[in-house]
Structure formats: C-alpha cells, structure tokens
Amino acid sequence: MSLFGQRAFLLKRFYLKAFGVCLRILHNKSLLSTSCRRLYPSLIGTRAYTRPKLRPEVAPKQGARRFCTASSTLDDISYHNIADETLDAIAELFEDLGESPSSPTDYDVQLSDGVLTVNLGAGRGIYVINKQSPNKQIWLSSPTSGPKRYDFTSGTWMYAHDGVSLHSLLSSEISGVLGHEVDFTCLTYGAADEL
Numbered sequence: 001m002s003l004f005g006q007r008a009f010l011l012k013r014f015y016l017k018a019f020g021v022c023l024r025i026l027h028n029k030s031l032l033s034t035s036c037r038r039l040y041p042s043l044i045g046t047r048a049y050t051r052p053k054l055r056p057e058v059a060p061k062q063g064a065r066r067f068c069t070a071s072s073t074l075d076d077i078s079y080h081n082i083a084d085e086t087l088d089a090i091a092e093l094f095e096d097l098g099e100s101p102s103s104p105t106d107y108d109v110q111l112s113d114g115v116l117t118v119n120l121g122a123g124r125g126i127y128v129i130n131k132q133s134p135n136k137q138i139w140l141s142s143p144t145s146g147p148k149r150y151d152f153t154s155g156t157w158m159y160a161h162d163g164v165s166l167h168s169l170l171s172s173e174i175s176g177v178l179g180h181e182v183d184f185t186c187l188t189y190g191a192a193d194e195l
C-alpha cells in the first residue's frame with residue numbers, strides 16, 4: 001500500500017472513530033434520533049433507546065409576574081394607525097417644549113420608524129417611547145419610572161399593573177422635570193375627557 005493510501009486509510013478510520021464518539025455522546029444525552037440509531041447500531045452500542053422523561057407542567061404561583069398581557073382586540077392596521085398618531089402627537093408636543101427659550105441646547109427630539117427618542121438635555125435623562133407591533137403595545141423607557149408596557153384600552157394607552165395612562169405619566173414626570181405644568185392628556189388618545 002502506498003504512503004498516500006495509508007494516510008487515506010488512517011484518516012478514514014480516524015473520522016469513523018470520531019463520528020462514533022460523537023454519536024455515543026449524543027446517545028447518552030438522548031439527543032440522537034431513533035432513525036440514526038437504526039442506521040449506525042454498531043457505532044452506538046447495544047444500549048436500548050429510552051425517551052427522556054419530561055418534567056410535569058407546573059402551575060404558576062399565585063401572584064407571580066406575567067410578562068405577556070392579554071391580547072389586544074385591535075387589528076394590525078388599527079393598531080399601527082393609533083400608535084402612529086399617538087407617537088406623532090407626543091413628538092410634536094416635545095418639539096414645542098424644546099423650542100422654548102428655557103430649554104437646554106442639548107435638548108433633542110427624534111421620531112423614526114416608530115421609535116421616539118427625547119433627550120431632555122442638561123443631564124435630565126432620555127425618554128424612549130416605541131411601538132411594539134407583535135404585542136400591539138407602546139413601550140416607554142423613562143429615566144424616572146423605568147420601563148413600562150402600555151396596552152390600548154378604553155381609548156387610551158394604559159399600563160395594566162398600576163392603571164395609569166401613558167399620557168398621565170408623561171404629564172406628571174415631564175412637569176416635575178421641567179418645573180412647569182405640561183399636559184399630555186389633551187393629545188390624541190390621551191383620554192382628557194375621562195379626567
């Protein structure tokens with residue numbers, strides 16, 4: 001046998017052994033399919049396949065946090081229209097606030113692809129408000145109150161955990177940060193008529 005033939009034979013033998021080791025590891029982890037076991041029984045051994053035992057379903061604890069809210073009754077088109085109108089109105093009010101002479105030079109408002117970013121400037125924090133289309137929600141990231149997820153309920157965007165609307169929260173937080181009264185509830189879907 002030539003030198004090339006010996007190398008090819010040794011390489012083939014090495015690959016088969018490596019393949020066998022991998023199959024044994026997978027078999028022991030119960031990840032190997034039964035069809036593969038039937039094709040390569042000599043490489044795996046005589047150990048019979050046993051299906052892994054599944055953990056029984058555990059009911060959630062009472063009072064445990066749920067990360068998914070009830071599905072919205074809005075269809076996709078209505079959700080996008082309402083969310084876009086809401087973000088446009090909020091962005092416009094933030095832009096008006098930035099045009100006042102008392103606003104800092106690094107005050108900035110950007111609305112792009114359903115994401116509204118508001119830098120209040122002077123180290124006062126950055127608000128991010130964005131559409132979350134799969135859940136039909138609007139998400140808020142606030143430097144004051146942290147992250148919140150709002151569902152469209154009864155004509156306004158409500159946070160299910162505390163029952164406060166997006167517009168009410170923005171009114172109170174922005175008024176506190178800027179030091180003068182700012183009312184977001186008069187905007188589209190702000191539900192000012194319910195107050």
